Amino acid sequence: GENVEQHPSTLSVQEGDSAVIKCTYSDSASNYFPWYKQELGKRPQLIIDIRSNVGEKKDQRIAVTLNKTAKHFSLHITETQPEDSAVYFCAATYRENYGQNFVFGPGTRLSVLP
Amino acid sequence: EAQVTQNPRYLITVTGKKLTVTCSQNMNHEYMSWYRQDPGLGLRQIYYSMNVEVTDKGDVPEGYKVSRKEKRNFPLILESPSPNQTSLYFCASSLSLTARQYFGPGTRLTVT
Numbered sequence: 061g062e063n064v065e066q067h068p069s070t071l072s073v074q075e076g077d078s079a080v081i082k083c084t085y086s087d088s089a090s091n092y093f094p095w096y097k098q099e100l101g102k103r104p105q106l107i108i109d110i111r112s113n114v115g116e117k118k119d120q121r122i123a124v125t126l127n128k129t130a131k132h133f134s135l136h137i138t139e140t141q142p143e144d145s146a147v148y149f150c151a152a153t154y155r156e157n158y159g160q161n162f163v164f165g166p167g168t169r170l171s172v173l174p
Numbered sequence: 175e176a177q178v179t180q181n182p183r184y185l186i187t188v189t190g191k192k193l194t195v196t197c198s199q200n201m202n203h204e205y206m207s208w209y210r211q212d213p214g215l216g217l218r219q220i221y222y223s224m225n226v227e228v229t230d231k232g233d234v235p236e237g238y239k240v241s242r243k244e245k246r247n248f249p250l251i252l253e254s255p256s257p258n259q260t261s262l263y264f265c266a267s268s269l270s271l272t273a274r275q276y277f278g279p280g281t282r283l284t285v286t
Contacts, residue, residue: 091272094274094275103278103279103280104264104275109274149216153271153272161219161230163233164218166215
């Protein structure tokens with residue numbers, strides 16, 4: 061199936077700094093790219109998503125950018141706060157024999173240090 | 175309240191004893207999926223379903239079965255569990271493949 065790579069696997073930032081997580085995909089037909097946040101002991105929850113016809117999307121302190129030519133998309137978190145500490149997963153749709161499916165990246169553990 | 179429920183939340187069992195983990199959603203979602211989460215390996219898809227009676231394998235289907243007889247339910251069946259199936263399992267549903275997935279609370283399974 062499709063492979064989504066995610067970097068870095070761990071990231072530590074000082075409170076108030078920015079954090080950037082990058083994902084790459086290989087299927088040029090991928091058209092939907094969500095980001096999920098999973099706090100310790102909890103279920104993953106969608107924080108932002110972007111579709112292939114858009115280059116950037118923002119929601120308060122978080123933003124996602126998509127570069128279709130290079131086949132990568134990135135999550136940007138500005139003015140990080142301790143509650144941003146979590147594991148973040150990117151994901152992408154991809155083509156299968158008769159339709160589409162969905163795959164997650166391996167995750168990035170973000171630690172925001174006070 | 176819109177939600178995805180899973181049962182049981184915790185299960186300890188022995189090798190070879192058949193078990194079923196139930197998943198139910200009340201949002202009339204068409205797409206449902208099962209994932210297993212292991213440390214350092216992220217969320218790996220086991221099986222997914224695009225609609226009633228339509229299911230297909232994900233990345234790690236070996237040792238698992240699913241069925242989708244009703245839109246709201248998507249049970250995960252382990253016919254003969256083995257210790258390598260010890261994991262945290264999540265069910266998820268969404269209106270379509272390109273829509274937000276809602277995750278259940280997770281089922282922590284231990285096979286001894």
